[in-house]
Structure formats: structure tokens, C-alpha cells
Amino acid sequence: MCTTCGCGSDDIKIENTITAHNHDMKTIDIEQSILAKNQGYADSLRKYFIENNIVCLNIVSSPGSGKTTLLANTIREINSKIPCAVIEGDQQTSNDANRIRAAGAQAIQINTGKGCHLDAHMVQHAVEKLNLDNIKLLFIENVGNLVCPAAFDLGEVHKVVLLSVTEGDDKPLKYPDMFDAADIMIINKIDLLPYVDFNIDNCIQYARRINPNIKVIKLSATSKQGFEQWQEVLSKNIYRMKLQA
Amino acid sequence: MHELSVVENIINIITNKSKKDGFNIVKHICLEIGELSCISIEALEFCFEITCKNTILEDAKIDIISVPGRGLCNSCGQKVAYKALYEPCPLCNNYDITKLEGFDMRIKNIKVQ
Numbered sequence: 001m002c003t004t005c006g007c008g009s010d011d012i013k014i015e016n017t018i019t020a021h022n023h024d025m026k027t028i029d030i031e032q033s034i035l036a037k038n039q040g041y042a043d044s045l046r047k048y049f050i051e052n053n054i055v056c057l058n059i060v061s062s063p064g065s066g067k068t069t070l071l072a073n074t075i076r077e078i079n080s081k082i083p084c085a086v087i088e089g090d091q092q093t094s095n096d097a098n099r100i101r102a103a104g105a106q107a108i109q110i111n112t113g114k115g116c117h118l119d120a121h122m123v124q125h126a127v128e129k130l131n132l133d134n135i136k137l138l139f140i141e142n143v144g145n146l147v148c149p150a151a152f153d154l155g156e157v158h159k160v161v162l163l164s165v166t167e168g169d170d171k172p173l174k175y176p177d178m179f180d181a182a183d184i185m186i187i188n189k190i191d192l193l194p195y196v197d198f199n200i201d202n203c204i205q206y207a208r209r210i211n212p213n214i215k216v217i218k219l220s221a222t223s224k225q226g227f228e229q230w231q232e233v234l235s236k237n238i239y240r241m242k243l244q245a
Numbered sequence: 246m247h248e249l250s251v252v253e254n255i256i257n258i259i260t261n262k263s264k265k266d267g268f269n270i271v272k273h274i275c276l277e278i279g280e281l282s283c284i285s286i287e288a289l290e291f292c293f294e295i296t297c298k299n300t301i302l303e304d305a306k307i308d309i310i311s312v313p314g315r316g317l318c319n320s321c322g323q324k325v326a327y328k329a330l331y332e333p334c335p336l337c338n339n340y341d342i343t344k345l346e347g348f349d350m351r352i353k354n355i356k357v358q
Contacts, residue, residue: 025272025273025356025357025358026268026356026357026358027354027355027356028262028266028268028354028355028356028357029353029354030258030259030262030351030352030353030354030355031351031352031353031354032258032351032352033349033350033351034251034254034255034258034276034350034351034352035251035254035350036258037254037257037258116247147283148247148283150283151283172331173331176329176330176331177283177330180330206331208340209331209333209340210330210331210340212340212341
């Protein structure tokens, strides 16, 4: 046996010649995206949602922007006419899933532990545990994080980034990956505008530098100011999904 | 983003490939990382060394090709260097730029024995 590379057998005879064999390495082309596995799960989820007429939205933001309040109050408004379900993502606790259930919709909680974003594999497992038979709208409330969730497709039809007026109007410039990945931006807590130093026009301008086509909705999840525009977006997507069937 | 989970993804992809192609030792891996992708090359190299211990990539030398950002300006129609998402076209100062290169993270090839 060659003690260099382990090839050969005990039958090889060497007679006054040095047997040189090839220790060269073999190159194997891979040419694959590193996140191909997540994309595979996401594509499969997207196909499932289309086949079952479910509009799926991936809601992302910093912690505390108002995602859960927005979803709970949206559900209270529309759930009787448009059945909703929610997949909740947090490091720990079921607090947010409990809030959604109290608002009247089915919810399942994913706890990521040390993890800082949801991925499509986790969402796939959550979808298997939900009863989505009559569901028209599935919201995924991602882990509160304006960085990591940007890179993970969850099979959604829209990634919706929430930004509240208590956070600073230059957020889009400071976290460009997320505002680039999203196609809808909701500016929340507009009822607090008189009390904070937030220039809404600047914020929208900054977001449009990163993503010229981003749709902007201004609302308050608590006072329901601006809710009609949000409900219109939801209805339009449900209608579009019906047409695809 | 976190480079640790990126390295874990790389290890999974190569381990699955080794089962299909029947190799056991990876001596070299070449990655293409876009300058505008969401990971830091230095952090990736650091994580690589630690995370690959006791895996098929334990002895692999890593080469990272950094791919600069390029975009197509939808205003002046030129292909331009794209250094950051918040920067405008260097020629006409417009912000409407379609991404062309520099955003992906790919495994280009491996060398095995």
C-alpha cells in the first residue's frame, strides 16, 4: 500500500523502478449558493401557499416596533371575514403567540433559543402544525432584528418592514439590507409624531434611496389611524391570490 | 448576519457532496463572497477554522474571492460600481440601480483527494 495516499494493494511489485503515481488533487466544481438549502425550503413553501390560496407575509422589525400589536389589532378587525393565522418567532416565551390567540386567531410559537432569525425550515415545521384549511392570510412575525432576517426567504409574497417613529428616521440608511429586502415599509406609531423628533418625509426619502420601489404605509397600530391603507394592501393580495388559482 | 451558520451550511453542502461523489478528504475550498453580501470575510475565515474541526473540511485551505458590487443604473443605463446600497449612481447620482453582482455567497469549487 502507498503510505503517501493509501492507494494500491499488497500485490504491487516494484522492480528497480520507482513507481510514481498521482497525488494530485481533483477539482470538483460546486457553483452553489451557500444559502441554497434555505432557498429550497422557501421555494417549496411558496408553492404550497400558492396551491392553497394563502397570502403569506413576513413581518420584520427591531424589537418593540409594534409587530405583535399590529397583527393582534389587524386580526380583531378582519379575522371574522378573512381568516388569519400567525407564526410567531422569538428567542424565548410564548407571550406573543398568546397575544394573537387572545385576539382570536390561530397562532404557533417558534422559540429560536440563541438563534436570531427564522429560517424556512423552521417555518415548514410550524406550517405542518397549523390547521391552514380555511386560512386566507398567514403572517410570520419574525424575531425582532433588523439585520439577520433580511437574508432568509421564508416563502412569503411580501416582506413587510416595520419602523416606528420612536426609532429615528435614518433607520433605512443604517440598516440598508433589510430595507432593500422588503417591498413594503410600515411607519408605525404615527399618533406619537407630535412628541418625537422624527421627520417622516426624510425617512421615506432614505428608504427610497435604498429601495426606490418600496411601498410606504403610515399608521398607528393602537389608534388605527391609517389602517385602511394596510387593509387595502391585504385585500388586494388576497384578491390577486384568488385570481392565480 | 452570522458567519457561523454560513460555515455550517458550507459543511453540510460539502458533506452531502462527498457522499454522492465518494471522496473523504477536502484539501482546498474556493468561495466567492460578494462585497455587498451580508457577511464579513474576516469573520468567516475565523469561524471556518473553528467550526470545521472534526468535519470533512478540517484540513481544507480556504480561498475567498471577493466579488465587488456592480449594478445597472436605470436612469443613465450604465453599468456602474456599486459600493453600498445607500449610494447613488456615480455617474448620474440617481438611486434607482438594479443589482448585477456582488450580493451572493457561493461555493465555487473544492479540491479533494
